[in-house]
Amino acid sequence: MTSEELLQIAETTVAERKEFDYELNVCMALGCMSQHSDKVKAALTEEVAKSGKRCHVRQTGCIGPCAAGPLVSVGPTGTLYGNVHEDDAEAVVASLGGDPVERLQTHLQHYFEGQHPIVLENSGQIDPEKIDEFIGRGGYLALMQVLTQMTPQEVVEQISRSGLRGRGGGGYPTGLKWGTVAKAVGAQKYVICNGDEGDPGAFMDRSVLESNPQRVIEGMAIAAYAVGATKGYVYVRAEYPLAISRLTVSLREARRRGFLGSGICGTTFAFDIEIRIGAGAFVCGEETALIASIEGLRGQPRSRPPYPAVSGLWGSPTLINNVETFANVAPILRNGPEWYSNIGTAKSKGTKVFALTGKIANTGLIEVPMGMTLRQIIFEIGGGIPGGHKFKAVQTGGPSGGCIPEQHLDLPVSYESLIDAGSMMGSGGMIVMDDTSCMVNVARYFMEFCMSESCGKCIPCRTGTAQMFNLLTKICNGEATHADLDLLVDLCDVVKNTSLCGLGMTAPNPVLSTLRYFKDEYLAHIENQHCPAGVCACGSRVVAAEEVMA
Amino acid sequence: MSPAAANTTIDVKTLVIDGVDVSARADQTVLEVARENNIFIPTLCHLDGLSDFGACRLCLVEVKGSPKLLPACVLKVQEGMEIVTKSDRLLHYRQTILELLFAERNHVCSVCVVNGHCELQSMAQSQGVTHVRLPYRNPQLPVDASHERFVADHNRCILCTRCVRVCSEIEGAHVWDVMGRGIDSMVITDLMQPWGESTCTRCGKCVNVCPTGALFDKSKVGSAHPKYPDFVPYLNMMRECQ
Numbered sequence: 007m008t009s010e011e012l013l014q015i016a017e018t019t020v021a022e023r024k025e026f027d028y029e030l031n032v033c034m035a036l037g038c039m040s041q042h043s044d045k046v047k048a049a050l051t052e053e054v055a056k057s058g059k060r061c062h063v064r065q066t067g068c069i070g071p072c073a074a075g076p077l078v079s080v081g082p083t084g085t086l087y088g089n090v091h092e093d094d095a096e097a098v099v100a101s102l103g104g105d106p107v108e109r110l111q112t113h114l115q116h117y118f119e120g121q122h123p124i125v126l127e128n129s130g131q132i133d134p135e136k137i138d139e140f141i142g143r144g145g146y147l148a149l150m151q152v153l154t155q156m157t158p159q160e161v162v163e164q165i166s167r168s169g170l171r172g173r174g175g176g177g178y179p180t181g182l183k184w185g186t187v188a189k190a191v192g193a194q195k196y197v198i199c200n201g202d203e204g205d206p207g208a209f210m211d212r213s214v215l216e217s218n219p220q221r222v223i224e225g226m227a228i229a230a231y232a233v234g235a236t237k238g239y240v241y242v243r244a245e246y247p248l249a250i251s252r253l254t255v256s257l258r259e260a261r262r263r264g265f266l267g268s269g270i271c272g273t274t275f276a277f278d279i280e281i282r283i284g285a286g287a288f289v290c291g292e293e294t295a296l297i298a299s300i301e302g303l304r305g306q307p308r309s310r311p312p313y314p315a316v317s318g319l320w321g322s323p324t325l326i327n328n329v330e331t332f333a334n335v336a337p338i339l340r341n342g343p344e345w346y347s348n349i350g351t352a353k354s355k356g357t358k359v360f361a362l363t364g365k366i367a368n369t370g371l372i373e374v375p376m377g378m379t380l381r382q383i384i385f386e387i388g389g390g391i392p393g394g395h396k397f398k399a400v401q402t403g404g405p406s407g408g409c410i411p412e413q414h415l416d417l418p419v420s421y422e423s424l425i426d427a428g429s430m431m432g433s434g435g436m437i438v439m440d441d442t443s444c445m446v447n448v449a450r451y452f453m454e455f456c457m458s459e460s461c462g463k464c465i466p467c468r469t470g471t472a473q474m475f476n477l478l479t480k481i482c483n484g485e486a487t488h489a490d491l492d493l494l495v496d497l498c499d500v501v502k503n504t505s506l507c508g509l510g511m512t513a514p515n516p517v518l519s520t521l522r523y524f525k526d527e528y529l530a531h532i533e534n535q536h537c538p539a540g541v542c543a544c545g546s547r548v549v550a551a552e553e554v555m556a
Numbered sequence: 557m558s559p560a561a562a563n564t565t566i567d568v569k570t571l572v573i574d575g576v577d578v579s580a581r582a583d584q585t586v587l588e589v590a591r592e593n594n595i596f597i598p599t600l601c602h603l604d605g606l607s608d609f610g611a612c613r614l615c616l617v618e619v620k621g622s623p624k625l626l627p628a629c630v631l632k633v634q635e636g637m638e639i640v641t642k643s644d645r646l647l648h649y650r651q652t653i654l655e656l657l658f659a660e661r662n663h664v665c666s667v668c669v670v671n672g673h674c675e676l677q678s679m680a681q682s683q684g685v686t687h688v689r690l691p692y693r694n695p696q697l698p699v700d701a702s703h704e705r706f707v708a709d710h711n712r713c714i715l716c717t718r719c720v721r722v723c724s725e726i727e728g729a730h731v732w733d734v735m736g737r738g739i740d741s742m743v744i745t746d747l748m749q750p751w752g753e754s755t756c757t758r759c760g761k762c763v764n765v766c767p768t769g770a771l772f773d774k775s776k777v778g779s780a781h782p783k784y785p786d787f788v789p790y791l792n793m794m795r796e797c798q
Contacts, residue, residue, distance in 0.1 A: 287737070304734065309610040309630045462715065462734070462741030464611045469656040472739040473690050493689060500652045503625055504613045 007264040008272050009150050012141060015263075019142030028061040028102045029081035030054070031130060035068035035216045036209075036248050037370075042092070043076035049095035050078070057099050067217020069130035070121075073369035074112050079130065088112035117368050120387050122349065122357050125333045126373045129217035134252050137259040140220040146265055148336040149224050152231060153271045161232035162188055165335065168343035169355030174200055174291070174328030175403065175432040176508075177354070177421035183325065186315040187233040190323035195235040197226050197277075198319065198326045200296060201242040201249070204288040205404025206455060208435030210359040211329035213371050215242065215249035218333070219256035223279060225332030227265060228339065230277040233325050238279040241296055244286055253281060288405075288459035292507045293318075293326045295461065306461045307507035328433065330359055350376030354420035358431070364401075364438040367392045374419075381415040384438055395440035399523070403432030405452045405459075406512030408519025409445060428519040430512070444541035445524040446531055450478040452516035460509065467510030470501035474517065481528060484535030484544030491532060495521070571637040580633040587615055587628040590641060597641050598650060598679055601716040602629040603765055605788030606725060609717055614650050614679070617641045625649075650683050659690040660739075661697060662711035668769040670781045675767035676714060700745075702752030705774055706763050708743070713770035715741055718785075719762035726788060731756045743770075761787075 023029075032038075032047040051063045069077045074088030078098065087098060087110040094110060101107045123129070132139040140146070152161055166181025187195060199222060203211040215222065226238050242250050257279055260266045268276040282300050289295045290305040297319050299305040318324025334356060338346045347355045354376040360383065363369055367389030374383060380400060384390065391397050399409040408429035410417070417423050421431050439448065457471040477494045480486040498514035505511045521528060530536045535544045567582035573590050580589040585608075590597050600612040608629045616625040620638035628641070640646075657663070657676065665671050697710040717734060720743060724730040731754050735744045745754035763771045765785045772781055 289737075309627055311632075458738055460738035462736070462738045463609075464613055465653050465656055465660075465714075466613055468715070468738055468741065469660040469693075472693065473656065473659065476691065476693075496652070497690075500649055504616055504649050504653060506610060506613065506627075 007150075007270075009154065012146060012150055015138055015141045016144075019138045023062070023142070026060050026062040028059065030061060030063045030098070031066045031069070031079045031081065032063065033067070033069045033075060033077040033079075033130060034065040035213055036246075037068065037072035038075035038077055039248065041076045043090075045092045046076050046078065046090050046095065049092035050099065053095045053099040057102075059099065059102055061099070061102060064133050065135075066132060067129045067134045068126075068213040068371050070126075070372065071112065071114050071117055071368050071370040073367070074114070077112075080106070086112050086114065088114075114368065114389075116386055116389065117370070117372075120378065120382060121373055122375045123373045124337050124349075124357050125214060125221075125330055125359050126217070126371070127337070128221065129213065129371075132218070134217050134219055135255045135259070137220055137256065137263055140218070141263075144340065145220055145336075146224055146263075148339040149227050149265060150271050152228050152339055153273045153275055158188060158232045158234065161228060161339070164339060164343045165232070166343075168338045168346040169350075169353075170331065170334055170338060170346065171354065171421065172328060173330035173334070173358065173433070175406065175430065177431060180327065180331055183315060183327070184229065184232050186313075187235075187323050187325040190316050192323045194237070194320075194322045195233055196319045196322055196324040197230045197233065197235045197238040198296065198300070198324060199226055199238070199240040199329055199332055200291060200293070200326055201240055201246070201329045202284045202288075202291040202296060203329070203433055204243065204291055204459070205406075205433055205435045206452075207361060207363040207401075207437040208404055208433050209361045210371065210434045212246050212249050213361075214329050214333050214359070215246065216252055219249075219253045220260065221333045221336060222253075222329055223256060223260050223265070225335035226279060227270065227277050228335050229325055229327065229332065231275055233323075235325065236276055236278075238277060239282050239300055239319075240279060241282045241284055241290070241300060243284040243290075250281060250283060257281070287461070288455075289461045289507070289509050292509060295507070296326065297324065304461075306463045307509075309506065330434070351418060351420045353422055358419070358434060360434045360436050362388050362436050362438070364436075365391055365393075365395065365440040365443070366438040376420050377418040379416050379418055380410065383419070383436070384415070388438065391438070391440045393440075395442060398439050398441050398443055399445065401429075401437040401439065401448065401516075402435065403430035403512075403515070404435050405455045406430060406508065406515055407432045408515045409439070409448065409523065410519075411523040428522050429515070442539055442541070444482075444537050444539035445520040445527050446478065446481055446537075447539075447541050449517045449520045450475065450482055453478055453513070456509065456513040460513075464504075464506035464510060466501045466504045467506065467513065470497055470505075470510070471513050473497055474501070474514070478517070481531045482537075482542040482544075484531055484537075484542070486532050488532060491528060569633045569635045569637075571633055571635070571639065573639045574641055582633065584633050585629060586617065586631045586633055586637075586639060589633055590628065590639075595641060596682075597628050598683060599629060600675060600679060600714065600767055601718065603718050603722075603785055603788060605790075605792050606718060606721045606765070609721065612714075612716060613653055616646065616649065618643060618646065647683065651685050654680050654683060654685050655688045655690055657714050658685075658688045659692050661693070661695060661713065663768070668712060669772045669776065670769040670783070672780065673782045674769060677768075697742075700751045701774070702750035703756065703758075703774075704752060705758060706751065706760065707772055707774055708745075708751055709770055709772070710742060711770075712768045713743060714768055715743065716767060717743070718765040718767065719743060719771060722761045722765045722788065726791060727757060727759050727761050729755065729757050729759075732762060 078087045085106045170180040171177040295307040314324040453475045598614040615628040618640040700708040720732040723732045
């Protein structure tokens with residue numbers, strides 16, 4: 007593959023696209039697939055053939071507002087249809103060239119207006135299984151450019167200058183990590199993509215892998231060139247079968263086009279990627295546990311240092327980045343680090359993909375610039391709380407994060423600001439809660455998650471989470487005393503400071519953050535055996551009259 | 557100096573542990589250096605001669621300049637390190653970790669075969685654990701007495717994995733391993749076969765390194781049951797000599 011050939015493929019793809027008068031892009035990511043968008047696509051294909059219109063029906067990745075699925079976007083007008091059923095196919099195809107079908111139209115201008123798609127720029131636009139469509143939208147240009155015009159040091163330097171930070175949650179500067187692995191001495195080096203996304207309510211990595219897997223492969227190849235690796239692994243959890251199948255197809259396609267294997271882009275650079283499927287352990291998202299799992303061992307973390315950058319997979323220097331981090335690499339190199347660092351806040355650059363879930367009108371996947379306030383994300387993009395309920399808190403960072411209450415809604419989202427508010431960025435799950443959620447019960451839920459996902463290696467996490475879960479259950483049942491609460495706080499401190507890995511260290515966060523902002527709810531359970539939200543079955547809870555009527 | 561000569565030079569570091577200036581080889585851990593200098597750091601999962609696991613968290617120490625507490629058993633020495641091994645905070649954490657262990661399974665010293673010879677028991681005494689604030693979980697756990705010589709009593713197991721490591725690293729049999737995760741973790745023989753039906757070589761190393769009464773010798777039930785875990789470094793040394 008030379009750059010001329012790459013350009014030719016891109017031009018051919020664009021020309022092919024122009025042969026059609028219309029296009030119907032059907033979302034075939036997991037959210038819409040669960041609503042039978044595959045049947046919608048089949049029905050649309052059939053109707054188009056019957057009508058004789060020059061229309062291309064395409065499967066695409068995630069379009070965004072999952073709650074309105076199955077989604078079909080119409081080109082070139084840009085009309086977005088939601089809740090499309092296979093019976094609607096006839097009406098949709100008939101409307102091509104005329105007025106859109108009013109009853110199917112979604113009115114989600116606000117949802118898209120504030121967004122800034124970089125990672126998701128191709129999501130919902132291309133067929134994720136067709137490499138040429140990706141090339142047609144500038145794919146693999148960055149890899150070509152890097153391999154033919156830049157030294158590895160220049161690549162690391164560009165990534166450092168862009169200010170990109172790890173999107174898996176920790177926010178470690180990506181350029182620094184790459185530089186460390188590049189400097190590490192070793193005959194063999196590895197690049198690993200961490201796709202073991204396990205936070206409740208998070209589906210960013212899954213969507214990226216389902217919607218634009220080539221972008222991740224391109225990012226990994228660039229990283230491999232920058233650090234001197236020849237072998238890569240994508241670690242995906244077994245719960246993501248669609249992502250695994252799309253990735254498998256994409257790896258094959260990338261090899262066919264010569265972007266993986268030996269002699270990539272006509273240079274001497276060689277790199278290939280294998281998929282490793284996780285067996286369903288949350289702790290395998292921790293980098294040392296993930297490495298152990300790839301090695302075929304029990305997925306348990308080990309003490310760091312040595313860090314994987316020095317001694318990782320099979321003792322070799324290893325670069326581990328999250329799916330979203332790799333997906334940011336190509337655009338940075340294509341548009342320059344300054345372009346990227348102009349987006350976002352002083353310390354948190356670029357954009358972040360969030361999965362909006364919970365009590366929110368527009369459940370779905372969004373990508374916003376860093377520094378946008380939580381209020382804008384939840385009330386403008388997310389469309390606010392449905393059913394006339396009142397906003398109570400937003401949970402970010404999964405089981406490692408915390409709940410942020412209303413008084414902090416104007417907080418600009420960045421790594422630092424969320425930590426100051428007692429939560430963390432995490433991988434990007436945002437669970438919105440309204441006045442029907444009991445915060446003690448939420449803390450109990452996350453503690454149960456940490457308890458059952460603890461690997462059992464270190465004592466504080468293994469037994470501490472179980473003890474904390476029992477104490478929280480006691481509080482929820484209205485059987486706890488103030489002494490139990492003190493013990494809970496003490497255990498939080500011990501588990502946070504003595505656990506071996508990040509899972510244990512952050513397990514107390516949901517308790518600590520709810521205690522910080524919603525202590526009155528804890529006290530109501532303890533002192534009055536009353537759950538203010540009416541969720542917990544406390545002893546003396548009086549059932550409201552309207553509930554009896556209902 | 558030629559490169560070959562540089563390689564043979566022993567790299568020596570100096571550091572401060574509890575206010576005492578000490579010297580160490582660059583490949584030593586803080587725990588090793590502390591013990592050489594008669595500074596006691598409590599440990600349970602560590603055993604001289606076995607690989608380090610870093611799981612019991614009792615050997616956590618404060619390192620100046622590090623926001624996190626670090627485990628001494630795997631912490632390599634560095635020039636100018638300042639380490640504190642005893643503080644009110646560390647003592648509280650160590651006591652709570654021991655309390656968590658006592659509340660996790662059924663550690664009833666008065667009816668345990670190794671009463672008086674138990675590392676967990678003596679550790680609790682040395683750390684001043686007078687009572688357990690946490691509710692006991694009282695799990696129902698099996699006792700495997702299928703082996704002709706030994707018994708595995710899971711009620712007493714603290715999951716230090718010394719048995720797993722000694723069986724794999726010293727005996728080379730790898731009969732023991734860990735099953736399940738989190739609070740449901742359990743040491744098992746082979747693929748959870750009864751110990752008596754497993755591929756066990758009957759060497760008894762696991763019984764001698766077990767810090768509690770989880771693994772014990774049938775012939776010593778009801779009497780004093782001292783354990784002799786010190787054979788491991790000796791065995792390693794003899795093997796290296798060959």
